[in-house]
Amino acid sequence: MSTFTTPDVILPTTGGDDPRIGHLLGTHLTEGEVPRAVLIGFPSDEGVHRNGGRVGAAGAPDEIRRMLFRLTPDPERYEESVDLLEHTLDLGNLALSDDVERDQALLGETLAPLLAAGSFVIVLGGGHETSYGHFQGYVGQGARVAILNWDSHPDVRDLEQGLGHAGSAFRQAMLDPSGACRQFVAAGLLPHVVARSHLEFLAAHGARFVWQRDLSHARIDEIYGSLEGPSFVSFDLDAVDQSVAPGASSPAVGGISSELWLHAAYRAGRTRAIQSCDVVEMNPVYDRDNAAARLAAVTVWNVLRGLVERDL
Numbered sequence: 001m002s003t004f005t006t007p008d009v010i011l012p013t014t015g016g017d018d019p020r021i022g023h024l025l026g027t028h029l030t031e032g033e034v035p036r037a038v039l040i041g042f043p044s045d046e047g048v049h050r051n052g053g054r055v056g057a058a059g060a061p062d063e064i065r066r067m068l069f070r071l072t073p074d075p076e077r078y079e080e081s082v083d084l085l086e087h088t089l090d091l092g093n094l095a096l097s098d099d100v101e102r103d104q105a106l107l108g109e110t111l112a113p114l115l116a117a118g119s120f121v122i123v124l125g126g127g128h129e130t131s132y133g134h135f136q137g138y139v140g141q142g143a144r145v146a147i148l149n150w151d152s153h154p155d156v157r158d159l160e161q162g163l164g165h166a167g168s169a170f171r172q173a174m175l176d177p178s179g180a181c182r183q184f185v186a187a188g189l190l191p192h193v194v195a196r197s198h199l200e201f202l203a204a205h206g207a208r209f210v211w212q213r214d215l216s217h218a219r220i221d222e223i224y225g226s227l228e229g230p231s232f233v234s235f236d237l238d239a240v241d242q243s244v245a246p247g248a249s250s251p252a253v254g255g256i257s258s259e260l261w262l263h264a265a266y267r268a269g270r271t272r273a274i275q276s277c278d279v280v281e282m283n284p285v286y287d288r289d290n291a292a293a294r295l296a297a298v299t300v301w302n303v304l305r306g307l308v309e310r311d312l
């Protein structure tokens with residue numbers, strides 16, 4: 001059984017007629033209950049450290065919650081939104097060891113039964129090493145999965161001294177001996193931070209990529225429509241322009257607008273094939289006035305909004 005630590009987040013004070021997400025979420029699994037959605041924090045940035053990046057993402061899960069808990073249920077689909085939130089559980093943060101491989105395995109073991117039961121899982125990272133642990137949740141149930149990564153980089157770097165890190169998660173998934181990675185799509189790439197050899201790696205392994213400059217609402221919808229079978233989505237905050245999301249491990253200039261990004265989040269919730277997502281690389285150490293934390297929270301809000309509409 002995985003060990004969780006309780007998030008250190010104070011709930012907002014609002015009137016009785018103005019409940020916020022933090023008031024509505026469940027925190028404990030009732031015997032026999034299958035939650036519709038589950039939040040799990042993965043407070044890791046050792047993979048960022050191994051990749052030579054700026055650490056701090058380990059502090060992200062609670063900073064994201066702090067902003068998320070203040071948001072309102074969707075006023076346009078109020079009853080359905082409240083119902084979803086009341087059947088969404090925040091399990092807290094996984095107790096980690098700083099041994100990346102062990103922590104990723106723990107995340108996979110924790111996710112596997114939740115995914116098998118049909119709960120939609122939202123992982124709050126953590127550096128992008130989060131996604132290889134996330135992937136292991138599918139390996140653990142013997143499933144094959146398509147992966148969509150919103151990111152300015154494809155994150156298919158080689159291992160560092162034989163070890164995985166925040167820049168290698170999808171190379172590891174694609175080459176995983178389980179063969180569980182059915183398809184990989186990287187979207188939002190910026191040409192000034194993408195190695196040519198990584199594009200060649202994607203091509204050699206039948207993976208697709210989409211540049212940031214080619215994205216639109218229609219293109220985003222087309223990308224979701226191209227996913228084959230059960231899928232998960234990764235949201236790396238560094239896909240969003242640095243002016244909007246300064247608190248990212250590796251900020252990007254010329255990144256995607258928050259509008260397109262939030263549409264991609266909504267589509268992740270709305271698209272039936274998507275079974276889980278992660279929001280990674282938010283870094284509170286470099287954030288300004290909680291801008292990136294707030295964007296990460298509204299990312300989750302839009303996934304939830306899409307989930308409500310999926311079930312209508």
Ligand SMILES: [Mn+2]
Binds near residue numbers: 128153155236281
């Ligand atoms: Mn990344």
